[in-house]
Amino acid sequence: MTPALAVDGLTVGYAGAPVLDDLRLEVAPGEVVALLGANGAGKTTLLRAASGLTPPRAGRVLLDGADLTALSVEDRARRGLAQVPEGRSVVTELTVDENLHLGALWCHPGRAARRAAVARTYDLFEPLARRRTSLGHQLSGGERQMLALGRALLARPRVLLLDEPSLGLAPRVVAQLMGVLRTTARETGLTVLLAEQNVTSALSIADRGVVLSLGAVVADAPAAELAGDPTLRHAYLGF
Amino acid sequence: MDRLVFLLATGLARGLVVALFALSLVIVWRAARLVNFAQAATATAAVFAAFAVTGATGSFWAGLAAALLAGAALSAAVERGLMRRVPQATPLPGMIVAIGLVMVLQSALGIAFGPRHRPMVAPFDERPLVVGGVPLLSPYDLFVLVVALAVVGLLAWLFNGTSLGLQLRASAAAPEVSRLLGVRVPRMVTLGWALSGAVAALAALLLVPTELGLNAHSADLLFVHAFTVAVLGGLDSPTGALVGGVAVGVLVSLVTGYLGAGVAPLAVLALLTLVLLVRPGGIFATTEVRTA
Numbered sequence: 362m363t364p365a366l367a368v369d370g371l372t373v374g375y376a377g378a379p380v381l382d383d384l385r386l387e388v389a390p391g392e393v394v395a396l397l398g399a400n401g402a403g404k405t406t407l408l409r410a411a412s413g414l415t416p417p418r419a420g421r422v423l424l425d426g427a428d429l430t431a432l433s434v435e436d437r438a439r440r441g442l443a444q445v446p447e448g449r450s451v452v453t454e455l456t457v458d459e460n461l462h463l464g465a466l467w468c469h470p471g472r473a474a475r476r477a478a479v480a481r482t483y484d485l486f487e488p489l490a491r492r493r494t495s496l497g498h499q500l501s502g503g504e505r506q507m508l509a510l511g512r513a514l515l516a517r518p519r520v521l522l523l524d525e526p527s528l529g530l531a532p533r534v535v536a537q538l539m540g541v542l543r544t545t546a547r548e549t550g551l552t553v554l555l556a557e558q559n560v561t562s563a564l565s566i567a568d569r570g571v572v573l574s575l576g577a578v579v580a581d582a583p584a585a586e587l588a589g590d591p592t593l594r595h596a597y598l599g600f
Numbered sequence: 601m602d603r604l605v606f607l608l609a610t611g612l613a614r615g616l617v618v619a620l621f622a623l624s625l626v627i628v629w630r631a632a633r634l635v636n637f638a639q640a641a642t643a644t645a646a647v648f649a650a651f652a653v654t655g656a657t658g659s660f661w662a663g664l665a666a667a668l669l670a671g672a673a674l675s676a677a678v679e680r681g682l683m684r685r686v687p688q689a690t691p692l693p694g695m696i697v698a699i700g701l702v703m704v705l706q707s708a709l710g711i712a713f714g715p716r717h718r719p720m721v722a723p724f725d726e727r728p729l730v731v732g733g734v735p736l737l738s739p740y741d742l743f744v745l746v747v748a749l750a751v752v753g754l755l756a757w758l759f760n761g762t763s764l765g766l767q768l769r770a771s772a773a774a775p776e777v778s779r780l781l782g783v784r785v786p787r788m789v790t791l792g793w794a795l796s797g798a799v800a801a802l803a804a805l806l807l808v809p810t811e812l813g814l815n816a817h818s819a820d821l822l823f824v825h826a827f828t829v830a831v832l833g834g835l836d837s838p839t840g841a842l843v844g845g846v847a848v849g850v851l852v853s854l855v856t857g858y859l860g861a862g863v864a865p866l867a868v869l870a871l872l873t874l875v876l877l878v879r880p881g882g883i884f885a886t887t888e889v890r891t892a
Contacts, residue, residue, distance in 0.1 A: 438782040454773040467782045
């Protein structure tokens, strides 16, 4: 089966030192993969290189077998590769409603279709419905992450790249986010690559875990196996 | 009393032109985080295009259309050809390039058209209408008023009521996130410049018939006033540009009428100093600290 997302020989470097070294990774359609590893392992760089924000020195990025390497960030997004970057990914100067409409622009042509799609997002994330006219900077961390995720899903992506969605959030909010992610992936066949420091929650919803260390894949196993392997946990995941 | 009413009315008309020009500075600031010091020079060049078209066709309206097109095209060319190549990590290089562009454009216009002021004829009567014995606005002032308010309304609708406006605002506020959502940010930046250039050209075109006439420096004072307004209102705020423009227009009109034209620039600077002392971010600024 053609993988939904494939990176092939991806090499990225700052000032001569490779952050990713000839990296190879495939994610099957509908699969949720947790991307794990310590700070500086290259998780964020891998996601940024996949979405096109960081240009690689070598290697290719493929979406459903089609080579995206030559495409701009915005064209990759329109092809169905969505990324929720770490932290401040909500446009704070826009309202919740405007943020969501921005996410719906490409996939839902026409004002009525956009409004309907945004309304479905409010059903999915109820706290957002109460804050639709609030500006992004008035939201709590959990609301922001919900907004970023809801906005990304509005574009009906083929592959969703998530960078540390649990960062700074209360455990209850993390659980809620992970739940929505798992449900959406199951119901829509969405493919997810989830970079996380919060190993336990990431592995709890993932099919497979991939561990990065110093820009290379050091472990690649089913999530349950990874969570139960004390040597691996100890060596790379710190618990 | 009659004099006060007259000065307030002319101040309002003049102030709306300043507001329009300030609005053009706000638009380009929001699109590119740059104070475009070349705005007056490109706007003046666009008015020269209008002057030529009006001369050739005999129609003020054809000239108006030419000014809008030339202003938009010139600003888009400045962004694509020049500003896009300037390092954007800090705002200073862009500003320096813009100031350099002022010198080049004004010299080129001076070489091509000479230093004399070319009179431009207004499409409406410029003598004030007398209402109840009090001289008020001229028909041309009324025309300026209507056009300025219409443009402000149109821009408000474009930015707040359309999906293009949403993309323009998002691109300015968060370029990286916008690109990840599929917005063609570089195109939005060019569009912001073009829009700003058209609005500035319109403001300059509306102003010139009420002044000495057209030469390379026709819009210089307009820029100084509009820049003051943009800083007063906060470079981010269209409302601030509008309110500040009218305030500065009325202030200049009153000071000129009662104290003489020579005192007017001093009054504008005094107002600027006062506001910067009390609210350094500008009266309508949403952010606490400005980056440039």
